[in-house]
Amino acid sequence: MADAAKYDVSCASSGSKRKNENKGLGNASNGICHTYTEDGRCVSLLKILLTNHCIFDCAYCVSRKSNDIKRAAFTVQEVVDLTINFYRRNYIEGLFLSSGIFKDADFTMERLVRVAKKLRTEHNFNGYIHLKSIPGASDELMQEAGLYADRLSVNLEMPTEEGLKLLAPDKNREDMIKPMHYLKNQLILRTEEKKLFKKAPLFAPAGQSTQMVIGATPENDHHILFTANHFYKSFNMKRVYYSGYVPISNDKRLPGLNTAVPMVRENRLYQADWLMRFYGFKVNEIVNDSVPHLDLDIDPKLSWAIRNMQLFPVDINKADLQVILRIPGIGVQSAQKIVKARLFSKLNWENLKQIGVAINRARYFITCSSNAFERRDLTGTNIKQFILAESQSKYLKNKPAQLSLF
Amino acid sequence: MTAVFEIYARKLKYVKMLPNGTYSGALFTDELTIVTDENRARRVLQGLTKKIASAGVQRLYAAHLAEILEEDNPIVGYMRYVFDNEKNIEDDYGNRYVLRVSELVRMVRREKHRMEAFIRFQKLKDETFYATVDPDFNVLPLILKHFRKRYADQKWIIYDTRRAFGLYYDLHQVEYITLDFSEEGVGKSIVSKYESDEGIYQVLWKEYFKSVNIASRKNNKLHLRHVPKRYWKNLTEKL
Numbered sequence: 001m002a003d004a005a006k007y008d009v010s011c012a013s014s015g016s017k018r019k020n021e022n023k024g025l026g027n028a029s030n031g032i033c034h035t036y037t038e039d040g041r042c043v044s045l046l047k048i049l050l051t052n053h054c055i056f057d058c059a060y061c062v063s064r065k066s067n068d069i070k071r072a073a074f075t076v077q078e079v080v081d082l083t084i085n086f087y088r089r090n091y092i093e094g095l096f097l098s099s100g101i102f103k104d105a106d107f108t109m110e111r112l113v114r115v116a117k118k119l120r121t122e123h124n125f126n127g128y129i130h131l132k133s134i135p136g137a138s139d140e141l142m143q144e145a146g147l148y149a150d151r152l153s154v155n156l157e158m159p160t161e162e163g164l165k166l167l168a169p170d171k172n173r174e175d176m177i178k179p180m181h182y183l184k185n186q187l188i189l190r191t192e193e194k195k196l197f198k199k200a201p202l203f204a205p206a207g208q209s210t211q212m213v214i215g216a217t218p219e220n221d222h223h224i225l226f227t228a229n230h231f232y233k234s235f236n237m238k239r240v241y242y243s244g245y246v247p248i249s250n251d252k253r254l255p256g257l258n259t260a261v262p263m264v265r266e267n268r269l270y271q272a273d274w275l276m277r278f279y280g281f282k283v284n285e286i287v288n289d290s291v292p293h294l295d296l297d298i299d300p301k302l303s304w305a306i307r308n309m310q311l312f313p314v315d316i317n318k319a320d321l322q323v324i325l326r327i328p329g330i331g332v333q334s335a336q337k338i339v340k341a342r343l344f345s346k347l348n349w350e351n352l353k354q355i356g357v358a359i360n361r362a363r364y365f366i367t368c369s370s371n372a373f374e375r376r377d378l379t380g381t382n383i384k385q386f387i388l389a390e391s392q393s394k395y396l397k398n399k400p401a402q403l404s405l406f
Numbered sequence: 407m408t409a410v411f412e413i414y415a416r417k418l419k420y421v422k423m424l425p426n427g428t429y430s431g432a433l434f435t436d437e438l439t440i441v442t443d444e445n446r447a448r449r450v451l452q453g454l455t456k457k458i459a460s461a462g463v464q465r466l467y468a469a470h471l472a473e474i475l476e477e478d479n480p481i482v483g484y485m486r487y488v489f490d491n492e493k494n495i496e497d498d499y500g501n502r503y504v505l506r507v508s509e510l511v512r513m514v515r516r517e518k519h520r521m522e523a524f525i526r527f528q529k530l531k532d533e534t535f536y537a538t539v540d541p542d543f544n545v546l547p548l549i550l551k552h553f554r555k556r557y558a559d560q561k562w563i564i565y566d567t568r569r570a571f572g573l574y575y576d577l578h579q580v581e582y583i584t585l586d587f588s589e590e591g592v593g594k595s596i597v598s599k600y601e602s603d604e605g606i607y608q609v610l611w612k613e614y615f616k617s618v619n620i621a622s623r624k625n626n627k628l629h630l631r632h633v634p635k636r637y638w639k640n641l642t643e644k645l
Contacts, residue, residue: 040628
């Protein structure tokens with residue numbers, strides 16, 4: 001059953017703060033990846049489907065109705081036993097439970113909630129539980145799910161409504177948005193309650209997240225990131241996950257079976273996502289009508305800097321943290337270290353290198369306490385060439401082209 | 407700590423810390439053997455708590471647990487830098503001792519985090535969950551709290567095979583223990599002490615590990631970076 005659930009990307013087990021009370025089992029406060037698969041992804045939660053029976057026929061999904069695979073289902077007790085025993089052996093941080101649709105949304109959702117309820121109430125389990133909410137499930141069930149789970153998520157599946165219509169004709173976007181709205185309002189309500197009464201029950205303390213498949217439909221990065229931004233802004237999402245489409249079917253509507261997984265593109269999207277969440281970038285600074293695609297050769301921050309050469313060079317010893325965060329080659333931690341360390345003495349290249357700044361990229365954009373700095377009047381294209389020439393991309397061997405031809 | 411006390415008591419200027427018996431003599435140098443003195447160490451610790459935040463003292467302790475040869479020098483250097491300065495120097499990453507200590511802390515804490523992730527308990531007949539580890543640094547004192555909190559309702563043992571001591575939780579408190587392997591033969595005959603369904607769950611876990619992999623996205627380099635080979639011997643899914 002894990003075979004089908006593996007395409008769900010969320011693995012986060014962090015962001016919650018459930019404590020172990022009365023000598024129960026487990027707690028959920030920090031993200032730990034217990035192992036990593038051979039494709040390099042973290043395994044933190046026991047990620048399974050309750051069943052791969054499904055009444056829907058979504059072209060991109062392995063469990064689709066028309067796909068000829070063996071169908072099976074877990075009982076509630078089986079999932080509970082498996083979770084407890086894996087958890088006790090320190091294999092996992094908790095449970096990620098999703099499901100194909102049995103009969104209708106409520107019937108399926110009710111079973112998911114029962115697993116969570118049993119774990120929490122009968123086994124005093126305080127580990128992490130992530131429930132996938134089934135689009136179209138009733139508000140009462142969502143409410144109950146929120147009381148037992150740490151995080152709830154509804155899959156957006158496709159970045160745009162047209163894409164969804166094309167590949168998942170049984171689903172509609174309205175059904176997905178509705179529970180998100182409900183969750184958002186509940187989350188706000190509960191936080192208010194929590195402020196007033198310390199003992200108010202936890203309601204999905206790790207918030208909600210969503211995911212979308214990329215590379216299956218011809219949306220460009222501009223569409224994708226604007227959608228993501230919209231969900232961060234208006235639904236208080238904790239995370240939006242991007243999943244590069246892994247070819248599993250020879251449906252005419254999809255890229256062929258032999259197309260490569262768009263891994264670089266997925267990576268660039270996550271980089272852009274980070275820029276929006278931690279570096280204070282606005283989405284239209286990263287992509288906009290004139291730059292609809294992220295550059296596959298270089299990271300989105302470098303490509304933003306190259307487009308905005310008039311803002312550089314920046315003096316490391318004087319600039320604000322917000323400005324330093326925007327320099328290519330400097331991460332959040334380095335930026336914070338720089339701001340603290342420069343109170344003691346002016347920083348030079350050697351200091352910056354030791355702090356962990358990627359000098360090969362940063363040196364075109366900064367000056368520091370040293371006579372050596374980039375004096376040539378370089379254009380953005382020059383810099384890109386210099387940086388590409390001295391770095392070896394691990395992806396260069398097989399560079400998949402983005403679907404910009406349609 | 408005692409060493410730092412001696413440095414100030416004797417007004418020494420150039421100091422190099424060496425493990426006992428490795429001093430080889432050099433021009434214009436003297437050897438001074440330091441024996442830990444609880445009293446003096448406490449005085450230095452008190453001095454430190456006055457100069458830097460308690461989180462900073464915790465960091466120094468973590469760096470000390472790295473137990474790398476010669477790495478006592480930056481730690482002593484750091485403490486001297488603390489005492490020689492009026493203001494709090496914890497964030498002065500331009501100073502080489504401060505930077506080196508922050509690197510050591512990062513190394514030790516990474517190892518601690520890895521241990522929290524990579525420990526695999528095996529359930530024994532007497533309901534005790536047993537795990538062996540072989541960490542690069544002496545991190546058991548650091549992971550104690552995490553496991554006590556998380557597995558409050560089960561007895562467990564975590565044993566460091568390299569340093570030959572372990573932690574034992576008996577449902578009430580955690581104790582440091584040493585096991586005599588020659589007598590009990592725990593290491594070799596551990597399988598015979600398994601609780602009856604231990605084997606099933608190990609097989610299920612291995613199956614799960616295999617099936618969550620997406621073969622078309624294989625990335626062995628990344629896999630190895632996350633799970634270096636030296637940990638594989640204690641990982642159920644990698645056996």
